[in-house]
Amino acid sequence: MLDQIERALYAEDPKFANTVRETNPAVHYKRWILKASIGFFVGVALLMGGVIAQQVAVGVIGFIVMLACTLWGMSGYRRVANGGGAETKAAPERGQRRQRPGVMDRFEERWRRRQEGDH
Template structure:
């Protein structure tokens, strides 16, 4: 179930607070999970590509055109998965930042987020002071 807009904002605020307190730890947490997932996806796509080659060759040996076509389609699909997965993978130490849909929103949205971030910072400072 997707998060509501309010929950997404709260999550973004908590992420920013984590980055502000310990950026090294936050970047280590963020990048490792996504890199591992992406790497695993690329490895699975390569394995699927090899299975596609085997199907293609088996179809040629058995003179079954349909099996060769299935092998080719498996190869094609796995190649697309590997390339898209590889492009989306963050580089080591790279911060992914805001989600793509948030990056393309206007200046007014940023000012709202800035105000929310300032309020969050004030609340955190007040809690630490008590």
């Protein structure tokens, strides 16, 4: 059924289908990391500016910007390190939490069971 949908998409709009197929999610997450790095340095500048000008509010805002950008960048880094956002089905290594299956994983499992006749 998914193959039929893919063929229909190629027949209807081949340019869009090729664009979607060739898009690498890792590129998107690398942009996240770059933007987070820039934001981190803006936060450092705000923090230092607040300290120099003795403006506590500016320093606190700078710290919050640094913290938020660090978390955003680390999220992008984890996704790039995991293969560009593709979820892995391998068992977790020792000390890591096992991720719960997502909605699509459950749908795919149900679909597979229906096709095999195991309701």
